[in-house]
Amino acid sequence: ERFLREARALARLNHPHLVHAIDAGQDGDRYYLAMEYIEGENLLQVLLREGPLPPLRTCEIARDVCEALEVLETKGLVHRDVKPANILIAAGGNVKLADFGLLVPIEETSGPAAGPVCGTPHYISPEQAQRKGEVDVRSDLYSLAASWYHILTGQPPFTGKTTREIVQAHLNVAPLPPSQVRKGIPVVLDHLLLRWLSKDK
Numbered sequence: 001e002r003f004l005r006e007a008r009a010l011a012r013l014n015h016p017h018l019v020h021a022i023d024a025g026q027d028g029d030r031y032y033l034a035m036e037y038i039e040g041e042n043l044l045q046v047l048l049r050e051g052p053l054p055p056l057r058t059c060e061i062a063r064d065v066c067e068a069l070e071v072l073e074t075k076g077l078v079h080r081d082v083k084p085a086n087i088l089i090a091a092g093g094n095v096k097l098a099d100f101g102l103l104v105p106i107e108e109t110s111g112p113a114a115g116p117v118c119g120t121p122h123y124i125s126p127e128q129a130q131r132k133g134e135v136d137v138r139s140d141l142y143s144l145a146a147s148w149y150h151i152l153t154g155q156p157p158f159t160g161k162t163t164r165e166i167v168q169a170h171l172n173v174a175p176l177p178p179s180q181v182r183k184g185i186p187v188v189l190d191h192l193l194l195r196w197l198s199k200d201k
Contacts, residue, residue, distance in 0.1 A: 145196030
């Protein structure tokens with residue numbers, strides 16, 4: 001019931017930077033969410049093919065994702081898995097935030113209803129990793145910042161040999177300023193990304 005409720009809420013959202021949900025329903029014991037088809041590729045594919053993107057282009061992508069997150073926030077929804085693989089670049093260059101499998105109302109992101117830890121290790125916010133406190137749009141902004149850092153520098157803010165090492169770094173290690181990882185990155189982006197990657201939301 002919750003899946004269908006949130007899927008239908010998502011279907012009512014119509015924004016140029018959100019992949020549009022067309023329909024949701026149940027077929028026997030299976031539930032489905034039908035989404036619009038996007039001709040293009042995801043940002044991780046672009047990164048692997050082209051390497052780090054020009055700073056201005058990364059700013060444009062981040063701006064578009066912020067607009068999508070703002071729409072979700074106005075509906076009381078949290079994405080919980082913002083990452084390059086979930087940011088699509090359509091054939092015309094339009095940016096679309098996709099993959100709403102972990103989307104939930106804000107009130108269900110803490111306490112017993114929150115379920116297991118959700119997110120992708122290289123981009124997960126500290127509060128998601130620890131399941132401490134409510135997960136909200138600031139958590140999505142943290143994940144966006146980690147994604148932005150990756151496409152800007154060519155590497156995520158934290159790496160490790162195991163998932164545990166990566167998550168512990170999100171909790172305890174300050175990331176290097178992006179301009180120290182790759183030359184030519186404006187210092188203003190250092191300030192912005194380090195603020196968004198703060199341990200305390």
